[in-house]
Amino acid sequence: MPVLADPNRRIRFTLFLFLLVFIAVIGKTVYLQTVKAEEFSAKASEQQVKEFTFPARRGTIFDRNGHELAVGEEAKSITADPFYIENPLETAEFLAPLLKVDQKELLEKLSSREKSSSVYLARKIDPATAAIIEDAHISGLWMHSEEKRRYPQKQVAAQVLGFAGTDNQGLAGMELQLDEYLTGTGGSQRIVFDPAGNQIETLSLEEGSRGTDVTLTIDQALQFEAEKVLSETVSQWSAKSAACIIMNPKNGEILAMANVPTVDANTFSQISEDQRRNRTVVDTYEPGSIFKAVTVGAGLEVGAVAPGQTYYLPTTLELGGRTIKDAVDRGEVDWDLGQILVHSSNIGAVTVGMRTGEAQLDEWIRRFGFGSPTGIDFPGEEIGIVWPPEDWSESTIGNVPIGQGLSVTAVQMAAAYSTIANNGIAVTPRLVRAIGDEPVASAEGRRIISEQNSRQLRSYLQMVVEEGGAPLAQIDGYHVAGKTGTAQKLLPDHSAYSDEDYIGSFIGMVPASDPQLVVLVMVDEPHPFGGGGTVAAPAFQKITQFSLQKMEIAP
Amino acid sequence: MSFVNRRKQRIAERSRRRSEEGNFEYVFLAIVAMGMLALGVVMVFSASLARAYFENADGYYYLKRELFFAVFGVAVMYGMAKYDFTRLRKMAPVLMAISIALLIIVLIPGVGVSANGARRWLGAGLATFQPAEFAKLAVILFVASVMSARPRLLVSLRDMALPVLAVPVFACFLVLLEPDMGTAITLGVTVAGMLLVAGVSLRVLAPPAAVAAFVILVSVTFSPHQMDRITAFLDPWKDATGTGHQIIQSWVAIGSGGLSGVGLGQSVQKFNYLPESHTDMIFSIISEETGILGAMLVIAGFIAFAYIGCRIALKCHYRFGKFVAAGITSMLVGQAAINLCAVTGLLPLTGVPLPLVSYGGSSLIVVLASIGILLNIAVNPRGKIAAAPQKKNKAVQSRDRGRRDGRAPGAGARSRRRAHG
Numbered sequence: 001m002p003v004l005a006d007p008n009r010r011i012r013f014t015l016f017l018f019l020l021v022f023i024a025v026i027g028k029t030v031y032l033q034t035v036k037a038e039e040f041s042a043k044a045s046e047q048q049v050k051e052f053t054f055p056a057r058r059g060t061i062f063d064r065n066g067h068e069l070a071v072g073e074e075a076k077s078i079t080a081d082p083f084y085i086e087n088p089l090e091t092a093e094f095l096a097p098l099l100k101v102d103q104k105e106l107l108e109k110l111s112s113r114e115k116s117s118s119v120y121l122a123r124k125i126d127p128a129t130a131a132i133i134e135d136a137h138i139s140g141l142w143m144h145s146e147e148k149r150r151y152p153q154k155q156v157a158a159q160v161l162g163f164a165g166t167d168n169q170g171l172a173g174m175e176l177q178l179d180e181y182l183t184g185t186g187g188s189q190r191i192v193f194d195p196a197g198n199q200i201e202t203l204s205l206e207e208g209s210r211g212t213d214v215t216l217t218i219d220q221a222l223q224f225e226a227e228k229v230l231s232e233t234v235s236q237w238s239a240k241s242a243a244c245i246i247m248n249p250k251n252g253e254i255l256a257m258a259n260v261p262t263v264d265a266n267t268f269s270q271i272s273e274d275q276r277r278n279r280t281v282v283d284t285y286e287p288g289s290i291f292k293a294v295t296v297g298a299g300l301e302v303g304a305v306a307p308g309q310t311y312y313l314p315t316t317l318e319l320g321g322r323t324i325k326d327a328v329d330r331g332e333v334d335w336d337l338g339q340i341l342v343h344s345s346n347i348g349a350v351t352v353g354m355r356t357g358e359a360q361l362d363e364w365i366r367r368f369g370f371g372s373p374t375g376i377d378f379p380g381e382e383i384g385i386v387w388p389p390e391d392w393s394e395s396t397i398g399n400v401p402i403g404q405g406l407s408v409t410a411v412q413m414a415a416a417y418s419t420i421a422n423n424g425i426a427v428t429p430r431l432v433r434a435i436g437d438e439p440v441a442s443a444e445g446r447r448i449i450s451e452q453n454s455r456q457l458r459s460y461l462q463m464v465v466e467e468g469g470a471p472l473a474q475i476d477g478y479h480v481a482g483k484t485g486t487a488q489k490l491l492p493d494h495s496a497y498s499d500e501d502y503i504g505s506f507i508g509m510v511p512a513s514d515p516q517l518v519v520l521v522m523v524d525e526p527h528p529f530g531g532g533g534t535v536a537a538p539a540f541q542k543i544t545q546f547s548l549q550k551m552e553i554a555p
Numbered sequence: 556m557s558f559v560n561r562r563k564q565r566i567a568e569r570s571r572r573r574s575e576e577g578n579f580e581y582v583f584l585a586i587v588a589m590g591m592l593a594l595g596v597v598m599v600f601s602a603s604l605a606r607a608y609f610e611n612a613d614g615y616y617y618l619k620r621e622l623f624f625a626v627f628g629v630a631v632m633y634g635m636a637k638y639d640f641t642r643l644r645k646m647a648p649v650l651m652a653i654s655i656a657l658l659i660i661v662l663i664p665g666v667g668v669s670a671n672g673a674r675r676w677l678g679a680g681l682a683t684f685q686p687a688e689f690a691k692l693a694v695i696l697f698v699a700s701v702m703s704a705r706p707r708l709l710v711s712l713r714d715m716a717l718p719v720l721a722v723p724v725f726a727c728f729l730v731l732l733e734p735d736m737g738t739a740i741t742l743g744v745t746v747a748g749m750l751l752v753a754g755v756s757l758r759v760l761a762p763p764a765a766v767a768a769f770v771i772l773v774s775v776t777f778s779p780h781q782m783d784r785i786t787a788f789l790d791p792w793k794d795a796t797g798t799g800h801q802i803i804q805s806w807v808a809i810g811s812g813g814l815s816g817v818g819l820g821q822s823v824q825k826f827n828y829l830p831e832s833h834t835d836m837i838f839s840i841i842s843e844e845t846g847i848l849g850a851m852l853v854i855a856g857f858i859a860f861a862y863i864g865c866r867i868a869l870k871c872h873y874r875f876g877k878f879v880a881a882g883i884t885s886m887l888v889g890q891a892a893i894n895l896c897a898v899t900g901l902l903p904l905t906g907v908p909l910p911l912v913s914y915g916g917s918s919l920i921v922v923l924a925s926i927g928i929l930l931n932i933a934v935n936p937r938g939k940i941a942a943a944p945q946k947k948n949k950a951v952q953s954r955d956r957g958r959r960d961g962r963a964p965g966a967g968a969r970s971r972r973r974a975h976g
Contacts, residue, residue: 004709004754007877008869011752014885015865021892022858026851028899032809033847040810047807048823194605194826 048192049203050081050118055168056184057147059211061161061175063220064255064433068152070161070175070265072168075148076130077123084140084197085110091138095121098129123166124148139197149175151265157223159259159278160216160378160431163268172268172276174216174431177379181435184211215434217253222246225546230260230521233539237526242539243280245410245520246547249418249509251442252427254376254411255517255547257281280414281376284384284407285522288487290505290532291403292349293457294416295356296337298364300453304355307456310334311355313347320394324350327486327531338460342469344484346402353401358389361400367448368416368426370408375428375443384408403487414520417507420461421481421515424454462512472537473508475545478555481515482508482540484532489525501525504535510544516553519544577934580870584863584933588911588926591856592629595837595912596621602825602840603833603914617833617914623681624916628923635927641937643928644875647693647700651722654693657686658729667733675733684917687730687738691886692921694723694742695749699878702753706874709755712762720746720763731774736781737835737906741890743767748885749878752868788903801836804829805898808839809850816846833914835906838898853912857891864888867929871938880932883925887911 032040061070078099085091088110096103099122109119124146134143149164162173170179187208192200230242246256259279263271277283299305313333317324326345333339340348353361366372371386384407387396399405411429419426425445432440449457461481465473470484485505488497505522509515521536521543547553596618603617610616643650661667661677668676668683676683701708701719708714723746730739750760775781783798791799808824811817822843825832832840842850864884871877887910894909896902908915910922932938 003756004706005756007752007754007881010754011865011868011877011881014748014751014881015861018861018888018892019858021896022854022861024901025892025895025899026854028901029809029842029850029854030847032806032899033813033842033850036806036810037813040807041813044807044811044823047828192823194823195828196609198609198826200605200823200826 047195049190050193051188051190052142052144053186053188054144054208055147056186056208057210058149058164058168058184059178059182059213061178061182062213062215063157063218063223064215064253065219065221066215067220069157069216069218069220070149070151070164072147073150074127075124075146076127076143077146078121078125078130078133079118079142079144080110080121081118081140081142081197082110084193084195086139091141094136094138095133098133099125118142142197153220153224154264154266155227155262156220157216157218157257158263158265158268159276160218160257161265162276162278162379163265165269172379173278174214174378177377178214178432178435181212181214185209212436214432214436216431217248217255217433218257218431219246219255219550221550222256222543222547223258225550226256226258226543227260227262229539229542229546230258230523231262233521233523233526233535234260237523237530237535239523239527239535240525241279242521242523243410244522244539244543245280245414245518246543247414247418247429247518247520249421249427249515249518252415252418252429253433253442254429254431255551256543257411257431278378280410281378282380282382282409284382284409285503286406286487286490287403287408287413288485288503288505288532289344289346289349289403290413290483290485290487290507291406291408292341292344292401293420293461293483294365294368294370295349295353295361295401296341296460297368297420297449297453297457298361299352299356300337300456301364301449302356302360304357304360305337305352307337310336311340311348311351313340313345313351315347317347317350317398319350319398320396322395322398324398338463341460341483342464342467344464344469349401350398354397358392358397361397362386362389365400365406368419369412369448370406370416374409374411374415376411377430377432381411382409384412403485410520410522413507414518417509417520418518419448420454420457421509421518422454423451424449458509458512458515461509465508470506470508470533470537472533473506473540475510475541475548478510478548479512480508480510480544481512482506482537484537486531486533500527500529502529504530504532506532506536506540508540508544510548511553511555516551517544517547519547577867577870577939580863580867580933581930583859584867584926584930587856587859587863588632588923589629591853591860591911592625592923594841594853594856595909595914596625597819598837598841598844598912599833599914601820601822601844602837604820605826606833620681620916621914621919624919625923628920631920632923632927632930635924636930638927638931639937640876640879640928640931640935641873643696643879644700644703647696650693651697651726654686654690655722655726655729658690658726661686662729662732673733673735675735681916684920685735685738687733687735688917688921690726690730691738691742691745692925694726695745695879695882695886695925697722698746698749699875699882702749702878703874706753709750709753710759712759715755715759719750735906737893737908740893740905741886741907744889744893745882745886748889749882752881752885753878784903784905788900791900801830801904802898802900805836805839806900808832808836808843809899812843812846812850814847816842816844816849819844835894835904835908835913836898837909837913838895841912853909854895857888857895860884860891861888864929867933871932871935873935873938876932876935876938880929883929887922887925 058072063069092103092107092110096106147168160173162175164175165171170176185208188206190203226244230244234242242260244258247254257280263275324346326347365386373381373383386406415429424447426448427445428443458481461483462479465480465482473480473482487503489501491498503522503524504526507520509518519540521540523535526535599621600618604614607616608614667674675685708718727739727742787798791802795803808829822840824843825840829836868877868880871880890907890910893907897904908918
């Protein structure tokens with residue numbers, strides 16, 4: 001028969017058992033608080049702390065006179081953490097009409113049970129809607145302030161300004177070009193939340209700093225006028241598009257850079273890629289007759305041709321199986337360089353080119369800046385195509401001097417004419433006048449052609465306007481020098497030139513003796529047919545006249 | 556008559572000496588208990604602040620209630636410390652009967668108040684109490700009284716089954732019906748501890764232990780809820796946001812406390828990340844806020860508790876007192892051990908609060924009442940016979956010892972009957 005054990009021994013045994021258990025608890029607790037401390041601290045922050053970053057306020061873009069072109073405007077964004085949303089269906093029903101989104105899609109976003117997966121429900125909603133949602137106090141929803149980019153002038157210089165995306169980063173145009181300045185330092189905030197989404201405390205708050213304001217060389221008034229005139233021209237001629245550059249030849253400042261059809265910069269994201277482009281910089285075209293001044297300039301510099309001399313020009317010229325003719329039928333003539341330009345004689349220009357020689361012509365085309373970037377401070381500049389002489393065919397010398405068989409950008413053309421306007425010194429075209437309070441210095445000019453030759457060219461170009469080449473470009477009280485261009489466009493398959501589609505252009509400078517402005521107007525595919533002198537010159541006349549008055553330039 | 560007089564004399568004599576004899580245990584236990592209670596009040600306030608604020612728009616809601624129960628409980632403790640615990644022996648069957656009755660009443664729909672799917676409460680407002688808590692103490696007193704009165708029963712399981720085991724098992728069954736798994740487990744551990752201390756042979760204890768284990772196994776297998784707790788215990792990360800959520804959040808709290816803690820009142824886990832943060836999970840919040848120091852202090856407190864409780868049981872030479880002391884110590888330290896093992900992930904979660912520290916009404920009052928009884932046992936002259944002064948008559952001393960130290964159970968029982976007769 002088993003006897004009863006000694007209670008006191010059993011009590012000590014019990015105490016020993018308890019001690020063993022407590023030692024195990026101590027061991028586990030110490031393990032959790034030392035070895036596992038880091039892991040669980042990280043897990044704690046992961047579930048308790050949310051970090052919010054808010055983009056810095058973006059710098060304002062001003063025109064040269066301090067008018068706002070692009071500004072930041074306060075807007076609210078709304079995010080949700082589905083984990084904290086108690087009733088996704090009800091929340092979706094409430095939010096869908098307010099945010100104008102599909103209820104099903106919203107419900108899907110709100111129903112995900114992934115831990116700590118914030119999703120944006122809407123970005124940059126208007127303050128009134130934001131207030132309604134905030135007043136509903138739905139757990140798991142957060143509002144935060146963001147900045148919405150607004151372009152108060154709407155279409156003015158839209159393609160130049162480009163746009164900034166929802167995260168306030170520059171995506172195109174000057175917004176992209178100047179992004180590093182416009183973007184400030186973002187702020188951030190670390191907030192401790194309870195599981196229901198109530199804020200417990202703010203751990204840290206970094207305010208960040210606002211981006212730098214930027215002043216462009218663009219003059220809002222000139223830009224607006226240019227766009228207005230181009231729009232009228234486009235509708236009058238049923239043209240596809242039109243573009244204009246107004247440039248100060250002395251320092252390279254672009255005063256206007258217009259692309260028509262215009263677009264509203266505020267709706268940039270919904271606009272087709274085609275219409276977003278600042279075509280004056282990123283598109284190339286065959287310049288046509290407008291290029292003949294470059295050919296003559298090259299000839300003068302090389303000494304292949306000289307002022308005062310006349311050149312025999314046959315009615316037609318056969319080159320490598322191709323027949324070159326002038327636009328207007330004429331008999332055999334002896335013309336000097338001025339007459340060649342006034343009549344925009346193809347045979348004359350080719351004669352000058354042949355006298356200059358292929359290699360020399362090519363070199364001077366390149367010296368004028370074609371085939372390489374102008375260095376304008378705009379993203380995505382095209383360089384065009386200038387074939388080297390070794391790639392030329394027998395007929396190429398019949399093309400290049402008259403602006404065919406090579407492609408250029410409008411800004412290259414404006415820069416080349418600015419060299420002629422600026423007594424032979426090339427300046428880099430530019431769009432940025434100042435970053436913050438720091439004016440942007442213009443690059444030092446490079447001499448391209450002699451002052452004498454540039455004056456000579458200007459006098460020829462003045463004759464073009466004043467002696468019959470482009471009478472519609474004349475401006476009362478001013479002497480205008482300029483050149484028309486009527487460039488046939490290649491057919492889409494590049495097999496031949498189109499009979500219907502061409503680019504009518506005019507480039508001019510005023511006052512001819514000491515030009516302050518170089519203005520290029522291009523009209524793409526005007527119908528019915530009209531040369532550059534008919535289509536582009538009147539637009540040039542209006543835009544330039546307005547600009548001269550606005551800028552108070554003396555004749 | 557002379558016998559009675561002599562006895563009275565002896566009691567008076569011992570009363571004078573009791574301060575010397577049980578003083579250490581008395582003071583130490585009181586200090587540990589009050590220290591733990593104070594820590595509990597502070598931590599319950601910290602852990603419940605957010606919950607109280609969001610639930611009741613009054614951040615002090617739980618603090619106020621906890622303070623009320625603490626003050627009331629300390630008063631009960633003081634009363635019990637002054638109350639001669641030997642008188643509880645006769646009351647034990649009555650208390651047990653009342654307790655069983657209350658456990659039945661609480662199960663009646665409309666009478667018992669249910670919350671979270673369990674029907675555990677009687678009464679309303681501050682006067683709400685859990686019969687199951689009261690049952691713990693009643694079972695201790697009942698089992699101690701039976702075991703001390705009829706030690707022979709303890710020799711075989713067949714003898715013991717009806718008088719000793721049937722009533723606690725029935726109480727356990729009623730508690731499980733509420734259901735209140737935590738209290739049922741506590742009852743089991745307490746009775747097991749008492750049987751162990753009473754000297755019941757391990758060969759006798761083995762079959763009921765095996766049956767209990769089997770019953771637990773079967774009930775777990777058939778209860779999806781309990782099964783979840785087991786799977787969550789085995790691999791909480793498998794369902795980290797579901798069944799494993801509570802233990803993982805407990806680990807996050809303890810772990811993120813690290814060595815130095817996040818600072819008193821600075822816990823983030825208590826903001827509803829960790830469910831039951833002011834009740835069962837209070838240790839995790841203490842560990843989070845006060846780091847390893849606070850955590851070790853709590854564990855040290857319960858080790859001290861176990862030590863003093865066992866010391867009081869060891870020193871008590873009155874069998875009823877010894878068993879009650881052992882029972883109360885098993886109950887309090889056992890609960891603490893189960894709770895601490897659960898919140899650290901060493902055992903599955905069962906819903907056992909941490910005595911003195913966790914928020915709780917009836918539980919705190921019963922715990923403090925138990926400690927009051929323990930305090931009384933520590934200094935009660937009935938337990939001090941062995942410590943009688945050496946100068947005393949040797950014969951008397953040896954007779955006293957023979958009657959009450961439990962080494963000669965038959966004689967003890969007979970002599971007591973004579974004395975009362």
